[in-house]
Each structure stands twice: as structure tokens, then as C-alpha cells.
Amino acid sequence: MVETRYVEIPPPTGPLDLTRPHFVGICGAGMSALARLLAGRGAQVSGSDVNTGEVAAQLEAAGCRVRAGHDAANVAGASVVVWSSVIDAANPEIVAARAAGVAVAHRSHVMAQLVAEADRSVVVSGTHGKSTATAMLAVAVGHLNPSWAAGAAPVGSVNGQAGSGLLIAEGDESDRSVSLYRPDVAVVLNADDDHPETFSGTADVVGTLTDFAIQARTLVACADDAGAREVTDRVRSHGDTKVVTFGESADATVRLLSATPTVAGGSTVTVLDPRGVRVSWTVCSPGRPAVLTSLAAYAAGRVLGEAPQVLAAGLSGFAGVRRRMQLLGAVEGVRVVDSFAHHPAAIVADIAAARELTGGRVLVAFEPCGATRVRVLGERMGAALAAADEVVLLPVRDAVPTAAGAVSGQGIGHAAVSAGVRVHSVGGLDQAAGVLAALARPGDVVLTMGVGEVAGLGALLLEPSARPLAAA
Structure with a gap:
């Protein structure tokens, strides 16, 4: 998420009826992933957007009904109307739903419910790299057929799917809604002074990500990022959440030993696993952020109990994320x-x-x-x-x-x-x-x-x- 309007997200009022959800702005990055996930679970998904095109066509192919433009008539029959932080409260579909007594929920309320209902869950947060880490982890544990939702699509694919009871999701910090999630595994990639429409600076972002992380059973965090380290220190002082770190730092749980550029433009990555073995894989994208993001996916996969070589093979097959x-x-x-x-x-x-x-x-x-x-x-x-x-x-x-x-x-x-x-x-x-x-x-x-x-x-x-x- 780049920039939202500052909004106050009301707390959830109770379980949502997700059998017939209608998404206002369904073609947005996060909304389309959530719509796709619910459609794959059997929901009758509808939605509207002023910007339709390739995403709308993909959603229609996934079983969603998409309408161009916003109109009060579009919410007829919906069990819940879902909005995101870029949607104005005066949107005619929001107004019509409230007038008709239809539940209106922020998209984070929907995701929070799905996280709570999942057999196991991982939510990936941070200022940069969330979409890539979410998709990387989903591919790395692809043999488990996870349910997943990200804010961007892998190359040649889409940005989410319904699968097993394991849910891997991207958690958006831009409107503070990430703190609504209660995952088994919380991933914090980094914390920077982003989203000035919402936050007063890095310390404010760190506070929100800490509120999120302390609600998880396990925190997976970057040992090389100052903001993520601050989150880690605060979580450790809380005492109830297990901490696993990744990075080049000598004390990282999953420690980067080397990242050697490849002829193809990526890197061959070698890490020291917590059990003392060296594990290597290939990252297709250039740059250190791609390397660290792959470490985050590997570390989270290990927390889920997956074998090092299985994760390495999955990460090596990851084709990158669009844009x-x-x-x-x-x-x-x-x-x-x-x-x-x-x-x-x-x-x-x-x-x-x-x-x-x-x-x-x-x-x-x-x-x-x-x-x-x-x-x-x-x-x-x-x-x-x-x-x-x-x-x-x-x-x-x-x-x-x-x-x-x-x-x-x-x-x-x-x-x-x-x-x-x-x-x-x-x-x-x-x-x-x-x-x-x-x-x-x-x-x-x-x-x-x-x-x-x-x-x-x-x-x-x-x-x-x-x-x-x-x-x-």
C-alpha cells in the first residue's frame, strides 16, 4: 500500500457472514487477493471498481462478479460489504449498505477472521517487501497447498488462492490494521518511517508492528534492520512470544553466510540453519532486499516445521513478483x-x-x-x-x-x-x-x-x- 487517506477503522462487531461478500474497489491489490481467496472457498463474491481491466477479467475467471463503477444497486443481496482505506465513506455502495442494515466491514476485519479461523497462520508485515515474502513463502511450502493472499502477483500467476487450512497472508501496516491480526507466526521484515499520512515517524511504525507481533506465538524478524530489531527487543521483553531472527548479523537464528551474484542476475544464497547445517538456494531477483526476503520465507517455513531442503528447492523455483x-x-x-x-x-x-x-x-x-x-x-x-x-x-x-x-x-x-x-x-x-x-x-x-x-x-x-x- 502506498498512500491511503487517514481513517479510523472501527473494531470488529462480531463474526462476519462471508457467504456473499461484496467488495467496494475489488480490483485493488489487497482487495482482489481477498476476493479471490473467498471465491475459492465457495463464497458468492461480487465487487465493483472504477478501474477494471486485466484484474477484473482474472477475478471473473475465478468466479467473482465484477461491475464497472460504483452504484447502490450493486450491494443488493450482499451478506457483507467490504471496504478498504482508499474508499471514501460517502461511496454510494457504503451508504446504501448502511441504510439497508447490511454489515459493512473493513477488509482487515475479513482477513482477521480468516486468520483466526485458519488451522495455522502466518502474517507477513513490514514497510518493504511484504508481497514478495508472502508469495515466496507460499511457493516454498507449495506442497502443502496453502491458502494465501498477497498485495502483488508472482510473475505468471495471481496474487492468492484458496487451499488448505494453512493461511499465509500479507499484513498491511499503512492504516494500522495489521494490529488486528492474531497469527501463529508473525513476520516483521523491517520498520521504516513510511506512510506519513498515518504515522509520525519510525517509532510510531515500530509501535504498531510491536502491537501486532506480541499477539503471535512466534515472531520471525530481520536481525539486520534497526526498526525490526526494536520490535524484536520489545517483544522479547514482553516474554510470551518465541523469537526467530534472520540476517547477516552474527546472532541471527538463520544466518546469512554468503550471497553470490549469478549470471542470470540473481543470487546464490547460503545460510546457516538453526540446526547447524548449511543450506543453499537461488534467488532469481537481483539485490540484497531479495536475498533477505528469501531468508524471511525460509525462517518462517522452518517455524512451520518444513525441512531445509524442501524449502530451498521451493525458493529456488520462485520466479519473482510482478513489478x-x-x-x-x-x-x-x-x-x-x-x-x-x-x-x-x-x-x-x-x-x-x-x-x-x-x-x-x-x-x-x-x-x-x-x-x-x-x-x-x-x-x-x-x-x-x-x-x-x-x-x-x-x-x-x-x-x-x-x-x-x-x-x-x-x-x-x-x-x-x-x-x-x-x-x-x-x-x-x-x-x-x-x-x-x-x-x-x-x-x-x-x-x-x-x-x-x-x-x-x-x-x-x-x-x-x-x-x-x-x-x-
């Missing part, structure tokens, strides 16, 4: 990689990961998202972008309206230039593609980075009918 350092293709020796990074820490990490792919330059096309985020973190975003060789800066995408109004990316650009990188400000994707075509040369990596329309830039660069890179 998470995903190689889209290459033209004339220029590789195009898609990145979801939108926080300064993630921007730095993904540019560093891109450098593992080439001895040439890294050109970044960045689309900032969220007015509040840009106001608070914009200068840091610009400084982070300076790790690239050239930056193409797209306009700020306003994820949700704010009382303070829209904001420009000018501060990001100024900060990037001050940090020593050349910035090319553009008005849209077509212009960005043209600038990149003029800049790129064989051996370069073009990194399309951000949350919104920039996701379509790679297709513009690689589309056979256009191929601007080839024309440069």
Missing part, C-alpha cells in the same frame, strides 16, 4: 526492469540492485505517488535518486485527495540535482519514453520506478510496433 525488480525485456542491448520502489530506502536499494545487472549506466524513470508522502519524504526521494546516472521525473500521482491539495515534484528534482544527478522532467509516459530512447545506449539498464502509470512505461519502450529504444 519487484522484474526484467521486462531488452532492446539493442538495453535492459528494461520494472520497480515498485516509492520510498527513499527502497529507491536506493533497487538502484543498487540494478547495478548488479550491468557494468553500464542505470537510467531511472520515477513517478512519485501521494501528496502527503511527497511533502514529507520528497527531498529524501530526490537524494536517493541521485544514485542513478540519469533520472527522468514524471509528475506526482495523487493516490488520494488531501486537504492540503496537490503537490509538484519540483522539490524531488531539486534535491536530486543538488545531490549530483541530471534530471529530465517530463509531462507523461510518451515523453518519458522519448527521453529514455535518446539517453540509452547498449549496456544500460532502464529502471521504470514507482506506483502508478509508470508501470506501463516498459511496454512503451519494448512494444514491437514502437520500440523507441531500438530507434534511438
